[in-house]
Amino acid sequence: DQQVKQNSPSLSVQEGRISILNCDYTNSMFDYFLWYKKYPAEGPTFLISISSIKDKNEDGRFTVFLNKSAKHLSLHIVPSQPGDSAVYFCAARGTNAGKSTFGDGTTLTVKP
Amino acid sequence: GAGVSQSPSNKVTEKGKDVELRCDPISGHTALYWYRQSLGQGLEFLIYFQGNSAPDKSGLPSDRFSAERTGGSVSTLTIQRTQQEDSAVYLCASSYAGTGNEKLFFGSGTQLSVL
Numbered sequence: 318d319q320q321v322k323q324n325s326p327s328l329s330v331q332e333g334r335i336s337i338l339n340c341d342y343t344n345s346m347f348d349y350f351l352w353y354k355k356y357p358a359e360g361p362t363f364l365i366s367i368s369s370i371k372d373k374n375e376d377g378r379f380t381v382f383l384n385k386s387a388k389h390l391s392l393h394i395v396p397s398q399p400g401d402s403a404v405y406f407c408a409a410r411g412t413n414a415g416k417s418t419f420g421d422g423t424t425l426t427v428k429p
Numbered sequence: 430g431a432g433v434s435q436s437p438s439n440k441v442t443e444k445g446k447d448v449e450l451r452c453d454p455i456s457g458h459t460a461l462y463w464y465r466q467s468l469g470q471g472l473e474f475l476i477y478f479q480g481n482s483a484p485d486k487s488g489l490p491s492d493r494f495s496a497e498r499t500g501g502s503v504s505t506l507t508i509q510r511t512q513q514e515d516s517a518v519y520l521c522a523s524s525y526a527g528t529g530n531e532k533l534f535f536g537s538g539t540q541l542s543v544l
Binding site: 351361362366406420422 | 462464470473474477479485487520522527532534535536537538
């Protein structure tokens with residue numbers, strides 16, 4: 318049973334437009350959510366996070382929205398840049414921390 | 430070092446051989462994690478170490494897999510009698526205290542190929 322799902326394996330957008338990456342989860346014990354970005358041949362790097370007590374967190378061009386009732390979160394990138402082309406992973410953790418559970422990732426391609 | 434260091438970066442082995450993968454976490458980080466990413470898949474949790482607590486081994490796929498963390502720092506992931514399905518990128522990560530709101534710092538991974 319996959320507890321964190323990213324249903325879109327890939328997304329392609331034009332430079333300057335908005336990129337929206339989606340993530341759904343099933344475990345109601347998750348209360349902290351993180352997005353990581355991964356370039357080829359590198360490990361994932363942290364991008365932005367949100368606690369379950371919030372519904373929005375913004376950092377520059379990146380905004381994460383959380384809808385707890387729907388168990389859904391999304392990452393918005395505005396404006397998208399070619400350097401944003403990477404694999405984006407959604408991850409979730411519970412209060413007691415320990416392991417993070419990751420989705421399968423969404424490959425974002427931003428076309429110049 | 431400044432980041433999480435993993436070695437080797439690439440490992441090619443024959444089916445049935447044992448392999449050891451090494452992870453050197455960020456200095457001062459008490460939590461250490463191993464994940465693997467098979468081709469076209471997401472990150473699969475393997476094992477988690479936090480301080481002196483018993484490790485969370487719930488993600489290890491079989492008893493051929495084991496890991497240890499010596500002195501609360503360096504960790505070694507051992508795969509015995511490797512199989513072709515073990516081929517993947519093995520990623521190590523560390524964090525300061527393993528609390529829920531912490532981000533993980535990942536190494537670049539070890540690409541394991543079992544022929």
